[in-house]
Amino acid sequence: MKDAIFEKQKVWAKVKEGEFVTSQKTLKFDGFLKILKEKDNKEVLTPFKEKEILIFSKLLAKETHTNPPERYTEGSLVKTLEKYGVGRPSTYATIISNILKRGYIEKRKKSLVPTELGKKVNDILVKYFEKIINPYFTAEVEEDLDKIEEGEKDHIQVLKEFYFGNEKYSFEELLKKAKLALLYKxxxxxxxxxxxxxxxxxxxxxxxxxxxxxxxxxxxxxxxxxxxxxxxxx
Incomplete structure (x- = not known):
């Protein structure tokens, strides 16, 4: 049977310095899912327009007591990658394999534990490349790659925007700034x-x-x- 087709919608809402994100997948063609006969009871997002001003409705406060987050396993890490739209099913195994080989994490039973090297690399990336390692930025890059594959975007233009686009936040400028900062730390x-x-x-x-x-x-x-x-x- 044919694959199911979903339409993915992601909405970013900004309030001063804060950012709220929500997303949904809407089934457009059920394909093989038709035989499962599962009902989708999820609420559908209201259609939004870009730069539309939203009116505050209500704020719900709920008191909860939480436990420290559990360590990632390969399965839970893949779910997080899926949640933020980072990578593809065909690349998840490679992503995990690479960070293991480079010594950024190690496996302890089923858990993935960051090493000292991994923590130091993370600190540098967060400090100097915050915009680039932001999962939403990565998801945008993934979307650009899809559009390149579908012929909707030119790969040269995408690379130019990434490396040289914004004088203040281009990859070239961020890299230069990080090198100088580490040299004069x-x-x-x-x-x-x-x-x-x-x-x-x-x-x-x-x-x-x-x-x-x-x-x-x-x-x-x-x-x-x-x-x-x-x-x-x-």
Whole structure:
């Protein structure tokens, strides 16, 4: 029998700095599922328009007591990848195999446990590549790949947008920023308020001062205060 066909809808709603996400799959053609005769009682999302302003309806508060999250198993990790639209059924095994081979995780019985190397890599990625490792960004890339395969998007244009698209958040700019930050990690004090790079301790004619890592592109400087700087570096 033929495969079932679903239409996937994902909705992002923003409230100031917060972001809420919901998604659903609607069955368009039942295919082999017809013989299962299962009823879908899920509520269907209201149709939305892009940039539509939503009216707040109500807030439900529910008190619950939770236990610490369980370690991922291969099965639960695959379910999480599916939930966020990361990867494809044909790539799930490869994803898990790769992070095991690289020593980012190890298996303890059925559990997948992060190693010290994995934790350090994660810390660097979260600090310097937060936008790129965001699961929603990854899902968008997956959608772009599907559109390339279907001939709806040009692969060269997608790559250009990824590497060079936004001057501030392009992969090229993020990589450059991360390399500089790691190189000067012992001298970094805080983010630069002018260009979002980093302020580092520099030596000048009249002693120490704070200068931007992005110099000469950014010439922002601050007076060096050893006591204040020590507190900011913590």
């Amino acid at each position: 012992d001298k970094i004090v805080k983010p630069c308020p002018k260009c979002n790079s980093y302020l580092v301790i520099r030596e000048g004619k009249f002693g120490k001062f704070l200068g931007c890592l992005n110099y000469p592109k950014c010439k922002y400087t601050e007076k060096y205060d050893e006591t204040k700087t020590s507190q900011e570096k913590r």
